[in-house]
Amino acid sequence: xxxxxxxxxxxxxxxxxxxxxxxxxxxxxxxxxxxxxxxxxxxxxxxxxxxxxxxxxxxxxxxxxxxxxxxxxxxxxxxxxxxxxxxxxxxxxxxxxxxxxxxxxxxxxxxxxxxxxxxxxx
Numbered sequence: 001x002x003x004x005x006x007x008x009x010x011x012x013x014x015x016x017x018x019x020x021x022x023x024x025x026x027x028x029x030x031x032x033x034x035x036x037x038x039x040x041x042x043x044x045x046x047x048x049x050x051x052x053x054x055x056x057x058x059x060x061x062x063x064x065x066x067x068x069x070x071x072x073x074x075x076x077x078x079x080x081x082x083x084x085x086x087x088x089x090x091x092x093x094x095x096x097x098x099x100x101x102x103x104x105x106x107x108x109x110x111x112x113x114x115x116x117x118x119x120x121x122x
Contacts, residue, residue, distance in 0.1 A: 050115035
């Protein structure tokens with residue numbers, strides 16, 4: 001093989017390796033994005049209220065509550081199936097709703113604060 005043929009072979013090998021690397025990276029990225037779970041629905045706690053006041057989710061969904069008030073709050077279900085500790089500013093509480101139903105909750109520190117999680121097959 002002459003010098004020009006050798007350079008062409010080397011060039012083709014490098015191009016093939018680059019294409020394989022790019023293709024492999026694209027497949028890995030597609031796999032990561034395809035298996036990523038959607039973000040958990042969030043209920044904001046602000047101005048002494050839960051927002052949204054009611055939320056509907058499918059069974060198996062994790063719901064996150066985030067306290068944005070300066071005052072501490074809690075999230076406690078009326079049926080005692082879940083309860084948070086006291087949440088300071090920017091603290092979060094999460095709960096996975098396995099079963100269908102309506103889950104009313106309130107703040108034990110401020111009982112006028114209420115909300116509902118409706119769990120329905122979708």
